[in-house]
Amino acid sequence: MSTTNRHFKFIFKSVTPIVVLAALAFASPAVFSAQDNNGSKEKTEKTPAMSQRVYKALTGAQKLIEAKKYKEGLAELHKLEGERGLTPYEKAQMYNYFAYTYFTMERYKDAIASYEKVLAQPDLPTGLVRNSLYTLAQLYFIQERYQKAIDTINHWFKVADKPTENAYMLLAQGYYQLKDYKKALPPLKTAYKIVTDRGDKPKENLLLLLRVVYFGLNDYQNMLDVLKQLVTLYPKPEYWLTMAGVYSELKDYKKQTSILQTLYERGDLERGNQELNLANLLLLEEVPYTAAKVLEKGINDGAIKKTVRNLRLLSQAWIQADYPAKAVVPLKEAASMSDNGEVNLRLGQAYINLERYREAVDTLQAGLKKGGIKRPDEAHIMLGMALFELDKYDAAKQAFKEASQDKRSRKSAEQWMAYVQNEQNRKEQLEKSIQSRRK
Numbered sequence: 059m060s061t062t063n064r065h066f067k068f069i070f071k072s073v074t075p076i077v078v079l080a081a082l083a084f085a086s087p088a089v090f091s092a093q094d095n096n097g098s099k100e101k102t103e104k105t106p107a108m109s110q111r112v113y114k115a116l117t118g119a120q121k122l123i124e125a126k127k128y129k130e131g132l133a134e135l136h137k138l139e140g141e142r143g144l145t146p147y148e149k150a151q152m153y154n155y156f157a158y159t160y161f162t163m164e165r166y167k168d169a170i171a172s173y174e175k176v177l178a179q180p181d182l183p184t185g186l187v188r189n190s191l192y193t194l195a196q197l198y199f200i201q202e203r204y205q206k207a208i209d210t211i212n213h214w215f216k217v218a219d220k221p222t223e224n225a226y227m228l229l230a231q232g233y234y235q236l237k238d239y240k241k242a243l244p245p246l247k248t249a250y251k252i253v254t255d256r257g258d259k260p261k262e263n264l265l266l267l268l269r270v271v272y273f274g275l276n277d278y279q280n281m282l283d284v285l286k287q288l289v290t291l292y293p294k295p296e297y298w299l300t301m302a303g304v305y306s307e308l309k310d311y312k313k314q315t316s317i318l319q320t321l322y323e324r325g326d327l328e329r330g331n332q333e334l335n336l337a338n339l340l341l342l343e344e345v346p347y348t349a350a351k352v353l354e355k356g357i358n359d360g361a362i363k364k365t366v367r368n369l370r371l372l373s374q375a376w377i378q379a380d381y382p383a384k385a386v387v388p389l390k391e392a393a394s395m396s397d398n399g400e401v402n403l404r405l406g407q408a409y410i411n412l413e414r415y416r417e418a419v420d421t422l423q424a425g426l427k428k429g430g431i432k433r434p435d436e437a438h439i440m441l442g443m444a445l446f447e448l449d450k451y452d453a454a455k456q457a458f459k460e461a462s463q464d465k466r467s468r469k470s471a472e473q474w475m476a477y478v479q480n481e482q483n484r485k486e487q488l489e490k491s492i493q494s495r496r497k
Contacts, residue, residue: 105183106147112138116155123159131159146179150186153179157190161197170197188217195228208232223249227264234267239274246271262292269300278307295326315339322352329361337371346378357388366392366401373404382411399425403437410444418444435464435471442474451482 115138122131138144138152157172173194177187191214198207211229215221226249233242246268253260265288272281285301288294298317305314318336321327327336333356340349353372356362369392376385386408393401402425409418422441431437442457455478462471 106145106181108145108148108151112144112148112152116151119155123155123162128159128163132156135159146181147183150176150179150182154186154190157193166197166200170194170201173197184217188214191217192225199228199232202235204232204235208236223252223264226252227267230267230271234271234274237274239271242267242271243275259291260287262288265291278304282308295321298326299332311339311342315343315345319348329356329359330363334362334368334371337375341371341375341378344378346375347381350375350379350381350384364391366396369395370401370404373408377408382408386412393421393425397428398430399428399437400431401425402428403431403433403440406437406440406444410440413447415444415447419448433464433466435461435467439467439471439474442471442478446474446478446481449485451478454478 115134119131119134119138122128122134135152135156144152153172153175157169157176160166160169160172173190176182176190177194191210195207195210195214198204198210208229211225211232214225215229218225226245230242230245230249233239233245246264249264250260250268253264265284269281269284269288272278272284282301282304285297285304288297289301298321302314302317302321305311305317315336318327318332318339322333322336327333333352337349337352337356340346340352350372353362353368353375357364357368357372362368369388373385373387373389373392376382376388386405389401389405389408393405396402402421406418406422406425409415409421419441422437422444425431426434426437426441438457438461442454442461445451445454445457455475458471458475458478461467462475
């Protein structure tokens, strides 16, 4: 992966799953009704009988709990728990109240234990089993007991009548948390089909979960399809930004650049690093002038750090855009900030291109003095060229002589020395000729 592409890996690494737990629709239990998780009452199943004594005790406990007198309510339930002769159904309803109370108090472990006691009772109405299993699955999820949540929701599917998309999303979320992306995908597809078959648009959290599962599977093409729906139905800059990252993974840099440039122009691109990423992409796509303007504005505004690297990048953008004079300004500042002579070498080259030879000589000499230049021979070649243009032939020959010590530049340096010597001889002969004529 290229340097530019690596800039966008953070987009994916920062993706976190959306917790799809619906708010626990946990109303106070009704003593004589067995409801499923969708709220529809059982019509074909007869509710078991409950004694007046138990009904009265549960109703009394319910009033205390709803008044937030949890300690007193729990005391009434514990009193009932200690009585003999309770039927399985009465015990189930009692533990159902325990579970509700503990949940309200955010004592989730106790709520889970109470639901497990509900389900331990034999011959319960299907509706009560459904409610208990579904809520228990959610509680396991809250406790990050993902495998238990998966097992419980799968058990719930066996007794469920018409599972909604939320149930499939809960199952998928469990698998996702366990990083089992292959198993997370089928229930998500089912949830998506349920929603679209009834003519509804997919909710944002369903699409977000699909997005991160496809990412976990490295399936960027399908991830892109989901993102296209997200930006259409729930347009947010973060989704466009993630889409740009996906295009990077698919090596469609043109579309990636187009998205980021649009976000930048709308003011929806995060200042700083993301602007820097855009500039790199614009250079990659051979749009150097726009890259230079993005960098220049970011650096001047303080959003992009004024580092040697970023200043050199700005200079490079201006050079590629054929604005050599503009390239000098950031490069000169970078050279003053750097204790490495390499930047001076680049600045010296820029001065030579602009025929500013005196500045080139000063800059190159300062760079050689700093040291750290990867190719000192090249620096000496450039220095010799600049000195030659200033008619400083002896100094130029000395610079070329230094360059000739490196075999990579020896031939070029020797040719330059010969050329400088010839020019020096020609000029001296010309001057002698002029002087002789004056006599």
